[in-house]
Amino acid sequence: MASRVVPAPEQPIVGGEKQKNPQPEARNRRVLRDIGNLVPGPLAEGKPHNQITRSITRRFGAQLLANGQAQVCKARPEKYKQQPDNGNVLVGKDGAAKANKAAMNRKPKNEAVIAIDPDSKTGAKLREASAKSLTAILTARSKAASSGLTKRPKHLMDIDAVDVDNELAAVEYVEDMYSFYKETEEDGRVHDYIDSQPEVNCKMRGILIDWLVEVHKKFELVPESLYLTINIVDRFLAVKAVPRRELQLAGISAMLIACKYEEIWAPEVSDFIAISDNAYVREQVLIMEKVVLGKLGWYLTVPTPYVFLVRYIKASVPADKEMENMTFFYAELGLMGYTTIIEHSSSKIAASAVYAARCALNRRPSWTETLEHHTGYSEDQLTACAKMLVSFHFGAAENKLKAVYRKYLNPERGAVALIPPASALIPIPF
Numbered sequence: 001m002a003s004r005v006v007p008a009p010e011q012p013i014v015g016g017e018k019q020k021n022p023q024p025e026a027r028n029r030r031v032l033r034d035i036g037n038l039v040p041g042p043l044a045e046g047k048p049h050n051q052i053t054r055s056i057t058r059r060f061g062a063q064l065l066a067n068g069q070a071q072v073c074k075a076r077p078e079k080y081k082q083q084p085d086n087g088n089v090l091v092g093k094d095g096a097a098k099a100n101k102a103a104m105n106r107k108p109k110n111e112a113v114i115a116i117d118p119d120s121k122t123g124a125k126l127r128e129a130s131a132k133s134l135t136a137i138l139t140a141r142s143k144a145a146s147s148g149l150t151k152r153p154k155h156l157m158d159i160d161a162v163d164v165d166n167e168l169a170a171v172e173y174v175e176d177m178y179s180f181y182k183e184t185e186e187d188g189r190v191h192d193y194i195d196s197q198p199e200v201n202c203k204m205r206g207i208l209i210d211w212l213v214e215v216h217k218k219f220e221l222v223p224e225s226l227y228l229t230i231n232i233v234d235r236f237l238a239v240k241a242v243p244r245r246e247l248q249l250a251g252i253s254a255m256l257i258a259c260k261y262e263e264i265w266a267p268e269v270s271d272f273i274a275i276s277d278n279a280y281v282r283e284q285v286l287i288m289e290k291v292v293l294g295k296l297g298w299y300l301t302v303p304t305p306y307v308f309l310v311r312y313i314k315a316s317v318p319a320d321k322e323m324e325n326m327t328f329f330y331a332e333l334g335l336m337g338y339t340t341i342i343e344h345s346s347s348k349i350a351a352s353a354v355y356a357a358r359c360a361l362n363r364r365p366s367w368t369e370t371l372e373h374h375t376g377y378s379e380d381q382l383t384a385c386a387k388m389l390v391s392f393h394f395g396a397a398e399n400k401l402k403a404v405y406r407k408y409l410n411p412e413r414g415a416v417a418l419i420p421p422a423s424a425l426i427p428i429p430f
Contacts, residue, residue, distance in 0.1 A: 051326075073087055154372050159315050178311055181303040182376060185346050188302025192342050193238035200237065200247055202338040206401055208233065208251045209336055213403035215275055219267050221259060223328070227304035228258040228354060230335050232292065239295050246288070249280050253288040262299050305331055307349035308375075315374040316354050316363075325414040326357035332404045333392040334385075344385045351375040352385035359386070359422035360393075366424070393421040 163169035170177070194202055209230060216226045232254040235243075242250050252272040259266035269285050313319050313327055330353040334340040340349060351371075358366050367379040396405040396417065408417040 024282075058337075096247060123354060156373055157317055159317065159370065159374070178308075178374075181307055182347055185303045185377055188235065188299070188304075189345055190231070190238055190341055192236040193234075194338065197237060197241055199244040200242060203246060204244065205233075205237070205338055206336055208247055210401040210403040211248070212251055212255060213332070213336075213407065215255065215272075217403075217407055218275065219259075219271070221267075222262055224262040224306055225255070225258045225303075226332075227306040228262060228300070228302075230341075231257040231302055231304050232257060232296065232300070234341060236292050236295055242292070249284060249288050250282075250292065252276055253292050256285065256289055257292060257300070281401070303346055305335070305346040305350045305353075309353065310346045312350050312354045312371065312375055315371050316358060317368075317370065322414050322416065323357060323361060323363070325408065326354045326361060326416045326419065329404070329408040329413075329416050330356045330360075330389045330393065332407075333396065334389050335387070336401065336404060337392060340385070340388055347375065348382065348385055351377045351381045352389055355379070355382045356386040356389045356422050356425065359424045360390075360419055383425070386422075390422045390425045394426065 034311060160169065160171045163171050194200070194205075211227055212233075213226065216229070229251075230255060233251055236250060236254065252275075256267070256269065256272055269282050272285060273280060273282065308416055311329055313324050316327075331349060334344075334349050334353065344352070354371065354375075355367055367382070372378055396402070399405070405417050407413065409415055
């Protein structure tokens with residue numbers, strides 16, 4: 001950036017002429033390009049440093065390092081002697097071999113540096129490695145890491161083959177992403193909290209979730225918003241005692257937060273006030289929103305069951321629309337039950353919903369090696385949770401909380417609520 005002269009303000013007219021201060025002398029200022037690229041060369045002691053304006057490439061940087069080492073050896077011959085045929089290596093007193101990089105970054109023990117024969121195999125490999133670009137090295141390491149992380153049995157179906165050309169599917173990373181979700185799902189998991197709530201019980205929670213399902217359907221929100229809303233409600237109730245009169249307020253505030261996180265066009269505060277029959281005013285909703293976010297530490301990026309459902313449904317080959325609707329039906333029935341979310345993780349609820357849906361639709365086999373590979377659960381590990389979901393299906397028609405049941409009675413969702421429950425898991429309803 002070139003320096004410029006700022007004119008001084010004009011002075012009042014004296015003697016009929018306008019007087020101005022003389023122009024200040026321009027200040028010399030080094031341009032940004034020079035500031036960033038000046039590299040002092042490591043010359044011998046007592047000599048001035050030369051300024052280098054050439055761009056520092058990997059090869060040029062190695063050359064500077066070698067020249068600097070040579071200057072050090074020349075200035076202090078009592079401690080170092082230079083290898084005659086290789087200016088990039090130094091020999092210490094004890095002759096121990098150490099890497100140049102380590103020798104430059106830290107003081108070596110006994111002042112020993114490196115001793116590598118340039119004609120040896122090691123020297124040849126070092127020269128070959130230095131000739132490679134950084135991009136090539138990183139690419140090779142990435143391929144090696146990927147081959148080790150994404151290994152799968154060859155006989156399993158590749159469920160991502162159809163999305164190879166879809167950049168949004170992130171086929172190269174999807175396996176690692178879901179491994180990360182499985183590792184971090186405990187951070188957003190809810191543990192038993194009802195005993196710590198003086199005025200809220202399991203029944204009240206069920207009524208609130210049932211109403212939120214209706215609100216979600218009324219606003220035509222994306223599925224992610226519902227699952228995140230329920231997660232926020234449960235995590236908030238786990239850390240904050242909420243009076244009964246403010247439970248609905250906490251619910252609409254949680255959905256407001258989830259919509260801001262997931263939706264393109266989120267409903268406004270006035271919409272939530274209207275749908276709650278004006279039970280609260282705007283200030284109450286905004287204050288509760290702030291309280292919820294503060295108690296959760298603004299931690300909203302959690303793997304809800306929906307995150308796993310999308311992947312597990314895809315692994316349930318063939319993944320048709322009926323299978324998808326049936327799986328979501330079981331998953332949402334599970335979220336209605338307090339016991340389900342307390343006893344089972346998000347990934348297990350999602351896997352159990354897929355398993356129960358396959359049993360209800362008589363898909364054979366009920367659990368495949370492909371599903372076991374992608375979910376990480378065997379059929380035996382899912383039996384208890386799947387039976388719980390099927391028991392909710394048996395009592396859905398008679399249950400007073402019918403929001404999920406009515407939602408999946410709709411022909412647009414395949415009317416899967418009318419499909420008989422998975423009798424293979426629970427022959428006799430209780």
